Structures are given as structure tokens and as C-alpha cells.
Amino acid sequence: MSSFTCRSLRITLLALFCCSGSGEKEFEVHVSSEKQIVEATGFLKVNCSTSCENPQVGGLETTLSKKVLEEHPRGKWKQFLVLNISQDMSLLCHFTCEEKQHSEHLNIRVYKPPAKVTLKLQPSQVFVGEAYTIECMAEAVKPLESLTLSLLHEGETLQNQTFEGAESNAIAIFNRRAQTKDNLNLSCQAVLDLRPHGGHIISKDSESQILEVIEPTNPIIIVVTILLVLFVTSVLLCFTLGQHWHRKRTGTYRVLAAWMRLPRALRQRPG
Numbered sequence: 001m002s003s004f005t006c007r008s009l010r011i012t013l014l015a016l017f018c019c020s021g022s023g024e025k026e027f028e029v030h031v032s033s034e035k036q037i038v039e040a041t042g043f044l045k046v047n048c049s050t051s052c053e054n055p056q057v058g059g060l061e062t063t064l065s066k067k068v069l070e071e072h073p074r075g076k077w078k079q080f081l082v083l084n085i086s087q088d089m090s091l092l093c094h095f096t097c098e099e100k101q102h103s104e105h106l107n108i109r110v111y112k113p114p115a116k117v118t119l120k121l122q123p124s125q126v127f128v129g130e131a132y133t134i135e136c137m138a139e140a141v142k143p144l145e146s147l148t149l150s151l152l153h154e155g156e157t158l159q160n161q162t163f164e165g166a167e168s169n170a171i172a173i174f175n176r177r178a179q180t181k182d183n184l185n186l187s188c189q190a191v192l193d194l195r196p197h198g199g200h201i202i203s204k205d206s207e208s209q210i211l212e213v214i215e216p217t218n219p220i221i222i223v224v225t226i227l228l229v230l231f232v233t234s235v236l237l238c239f240t241l242g243q244h245w246h247r248k249r250t251g252t253y254r255v256l257a258a259w260m261r262l263p264r265a266l267r268q269r270p271g
Contacts, residue, residue, distance in 0.1 A: 031048050031093035040110050060094075064085060065082075152188070
């Protein structure tokens with residue numbers, strides 16, 4: 001057999017192989033939703049579609065209640081409403097075309113906004129330069145990795161803290177020191193940022209509390225005040241003891257005797 005004949009045979013076989021493979025065109029399945037996160041016990045619209053022109057069967061697999069909102073006449077796409085989503089889960093969209101089945105998953109997360117945000121302040125009164133502690137708590141939040149707890153002073157952020165883990169009460173403890181003698185109007189803010197999952201921002205604030213900041217008194221003033229009080233006390237004590245001593249000797253108090261010796265005109269009260 002000549003080399004030309006062998007070369008022609010190889011080309012013919014290659015062409016037949018390529019043509020037979022190109023006839024088996026794979027179809028695609030797509031599943032989507034406007035967002036991938038929903039509030040607990042909420043609902044979600046889910047779209048299932050395929051590139052197959054005449055799918056034999058198709059649908060959305062889930063253990064939750066669902067209903068079809070819209071559907072393509074030949075079943076190329078369907079829109080479902082999934083109800084009462086209470087926990088993180090995966091939805092399965094599937095189609096069968098020419099006896100072959102393909103499927104795609106859509107992961108859905110559930111969020112819970114903070115039920116309550118509280119602030120604990122200890123102590124409530126400090127001197128300038130002294131330390132104080134604030135505890136911020138957000139109750140029953142999910143997902144924690146989307147939560148930020150912030151300490152605010154009249155709307156301005158002083159400190160914040162992020163979290164990780166499952167659903168729980170989130171607690172942030174901030175240790176600070178009073179810098180000036182001005183009182184501080186403090187509050188806690190919980191921010192749940194769901195934008196990476198197609199959601200929005202949820203914010204909740206605690207009731208504000210006032211930290212009273214006192215300027216320390218000058219030590220010299222304190223010492224002078226104490227000495228003055230001691231001096232006045234000693235003078236009054238000496239005066240009282242002297243009056244008692246005079247009464248024992250003369251039978252009357254010295255102040256009363258001096259009063260009686262004054263001329264009557266001076267002792268009369270002005271009318």
C-alpha cells in the first residue's frame with residue numbers, strides 16, 4: 001500500500017471520529033437567585049434553566065415547600081418560590097435531555113438580625129486618666145462572620161470588633177482610659193453586612209449611657225482645706241472647754257457675764 005493511500009485513510013478515520021463526537025452535544029443547567037441569603041423562615045425565588053431545546057423533565061429538589069411561579073412552554077426554564085427557609089441548605093436544579101441528566105447546586109444561607117443590643121459600663125464615674133470597661137452584646141446573631149460590634153461616642157466610632165463561628169450571642173469588651181474631663185455619651189452598635197451574599201446592611205443600636213469624667217482636685221487645696229477644718233475645730237473646742245471651766249469657778253458662763261456687764265442701752269435690741 002502506497003504512502004499516499006495510508007495518509008488518506010488516516011485523514012478519513014480522523015474526520016469520521018470528529019464528526020461522530022460533534023453530534024453528541026452536551027447541554028448545560030443553570031440555577032440562580034437574586035440573593036444567596038434569606039432571613040430565617042423567609043422565602044426565595046429560584047430560577048432553573050437549561051440549554052437543552054426539548055428537555056424531558058426538569059425541576060428543583062428540596063425538602064422545603066415550593067411552588068412553580070412561571071415556566072417555559074417547552075420546559076427550558078422554571079421559576080420556583082421556596083418557602084419557610086429556616087436553616088442553611090443546598091438546592092438542586094436538574095434537567096434530563098436525551099436520556100442524560102445534569103444538575104447544579106445553589107447554596108442558600110440563613111441570617112438572623114440582632115434581636116437586642118446592650119451596653120454595660122463599669123464604672124460609671126472615673127477621674128481623668130483612669131480606666132473603664134464597656135461590654136457590648138448582640139443577642140442571637142447569624143452569620144457571625146458578617147457582624148461588627150462598635151463602640152460609639154455621639155455617633156463617632158471609637159473601637160470595633162469582628163467575629164467568627166456559628167450563631168450565638170456576640171460579646172465585645174473594650175478597655176479604655178478617660179483622656180479629658182468631658183463626659184462621654186457612649187453606645188454600642190451592631191452591624192450585619194450581608195452585601196457579599198446579595199443582601200443588605202442591618203444596623204441596631206443600644207441605649208446610650210453617660211460616663212462621668214471628673215478632674216482630680218489639686219492636692220494642695222485638699223491639704224489646706226483639711227488644716228483649716230482642724231484649726232476651726234480646735235478653736236471651737238478650746239472655747240467650749242474654757243466656758244465650762246469658767247462656769248465651775250464663778251457659776252456662770254464668761255460670755256453671759258460679759259453680756260450682763262454691758263450697759264442696758266447697748267443690750268437692748270433695736271426696735
